[in-house]
Amino acid sequence: MFGTSGIRGRIGDEVTCDLALAVGRALASEGYDRVVVGRDARESGRMLADAAVSGVRECGADAIRIGEAATPTVARSVGWRDADAGLMLTASHNPAPDNGLKLWNPSGQAFDERQRETIAARVREENYDLRPWDDLGEVEAWDGATERHAAVLERSAASGSCSIVVDAGNGVGQVTAEALRRLGHDVRTLNDRPDGSFPVRPSEPTAENCRALADFVAATDADLGIAHDGDADRTRAVTESGEFVSGDCLLALFAREAATPGDEVAVPVDTSLAVADVLERQGASVSRTRVGDVYVAERATDSGVAFGGEPSGAWIWPDDTLCPDGPLAACRLAEMVARRGSLDRLVGEVESYPLRRGRVETDEKAAAMARVRERVRTEYDDVNALDGVRVETGDGWFLVRASGTQPLVRVTAEAREEGRTDRLFAAARSVVEEAIRAVERGGVAGNAERAN
Known part of the structure; x- marks a missing residue:
């Protein structure tokens, strides 16, 4: 349920x-x-x-x-x-x-x-x-709930004088604009009238859906753009030049600000190497969780975890609250830009590595995943089966994970060099395809799955 x-x-x-x-x-x-x-x-x-x-x-x-x-x-x-x-x-x-x-x-x-x-x-x-x-x-x-939230946010971030465009996506994130104004920022809004039919853009704040925000920010003197989903638990960002900031990059920037030497940052298993690399340079590390902000929040209750984030746009500061708070993330990002300067420059400080994603359709995803786990454990030394199967290779990683809602298995691979990413992706996809063929031939894992 x-x-x-x-x-x-x-x-x-x-x-x-x-x-x-x-x-x-x-x-x-x-x-x-x-x-x-x-x-x-x-x-x-x-x-x-x-x-x-x-x-x-x-x-x-x-x-x-x-x-x-x-x-x-x-x-x-x-x-x-x-x-x-x-x-x-x-x-x-x-x-x-x-x-x-x-x-x-x-x-x-x-x-x-x-x-x-x-x-x-x-x-x-x-x-x-x-x-x-x-x-x-x-x-x-x-x-008085929204007023209380705005007042709390005003105390949760430093004041500044940035020019910010907030795209609420016709959702209920108007508290963000109010809090930013209270902090001294100049705020303009897009799609700020609540309308659950989402007449202007789809609710999810992806790069494609936020094209109008990116174009508007680039055409004005704005320092950054903020985008929410329909209920404002997610926050994504646009730089002053109109570049939509990737979720992994934004996670790295938030994590770098929150973590001190010895701290951990909770991230899901599909998070980029870039986040771990940024944290390693300042003596902090990642703590990997299952995919889903609820699991990130659970890990954020551990002592030593300074921040938790998911590249989809959920950001958690455990000292403030254990819920993904999109308006808080907007205020913290505005504070970062006010203090450190250009968001374009900050984004440029985070490495971007080649990453490939794909999927293989199958009606036997559970049985196929059982075979994948068995196979990779015999071939690789560093295997994490917390959520799907993540394999670390030193210079990269791949993740094989069954979709929770669709009849398919997702494959993700990343390395610091493009050719290595391609080879890791090909190897991972091959393992999945071989597992599916074995199940469809009536292999042991397939028979066990049908028996259940």
């Missing part, structure tokens, strides 16, 4: 009011007595929020409705309001027909795997503590 980023799917299909009602009931029945409920700009979020609040109250817990707000605002509000859990109705960077539910702890950390499974089990079993008419929970509205 839950993926690593909560529940997501099409409205009227995977995501319904019945589901939102059930999750609300499960939260209250599990003992979460005060629940913060918020939503992004999608119209379907209104009815889902109504249903979730009804479920919470029906099982005796109180609901605090904060209305339309960014996901990090909702996550932080759990602690601000002395609540026990937060429930955000959002599909994040997914397209307009989708919506979803994500659950938060008072620390700002998303529900972990054990917590998610506990809620899912209650929903599957319809195991709810329904209360009589005189023991229902109460509901209150709080319209």
Whole structure:
């Protein structure tokens, strides 16, 4: 029921009011007595929020409705309001027909795997503590969440006088512009009217989707551009010349600012060598996690981890909050540019290595991955099977990982020299293709998988 980023799917299909009602009931029945409920700009979020609040109250817990707000605002509000859990109705960077539910702890950390499974089990079993008419929970509205977030951000970064363009993507990240203005920056906005149909650009802030932002920044005197997804948990950036900054490069810049000698930075297994190289030069190191910001956040709870990030745009400063806070990332990036100068120059200080990505389609991805793991462990010395199979070769790496949602296996390779990247990629893809052929011939791993 839950993926690593909560529940997501099409409205009227995977995501319904019945589901939102059930999750609300499960939260209250599990003992979460005060629940913060918020939503992004999608119209379907209104009815889902109504249903979730009804479920919470029906099982005796109180609901605090904060209305339309960014996901990090909702996550932080759990602690601000002395609540026990937060429930955000959002599909994040997914397209307009989708919506979803994500659950938060008072620390700002998303529900972990054990917590998610506990809620899912209650929903599957319809195991709810329904209360009589005189023991229902109460509901209150709080319209101060976004204001509180802006005030906190004002204290979380140094002031400056940069010229910044913020593209909210018709999402709910308007708190970013407000916080940057409070910090003294000159701010212009694009697509800042919340509209869950995302009429101007798709919600996900990729280089292609942010072309208008890049062109606008390059054509003006702006020092940088900021782009969010629909719920503002992700932040991406554009330099003053209009270059869209890669996720790995932005991760390296944030990590370099946050880490001191001896520190670790939590990153997923598909992160570029460039991040490790930047940190090594200042006596810090990477700590690799499974792919997904929820796993980065979990690792960021370890002592010695100064920062956590995922190249997709999720950035976590554990001393501030354990949720990916896009507006906080925007303020920290503006502070960096105000203090260090040109973002183009900062980006130029981070090495960019040749990287190749590909995929191989198969309906037997689990069985194929079992064969891949067996094969690479016999051929390579440095193998990490934390999430898929990552192989380190000294001068590069490759990762073979089954898609969590599609019938395919993804292959990624990177090295410091292009020819070496090509050879690593070819070797990894060959291992995958041979594994799939063996499974399709009815090999041992394929038979085991079918037996299960």
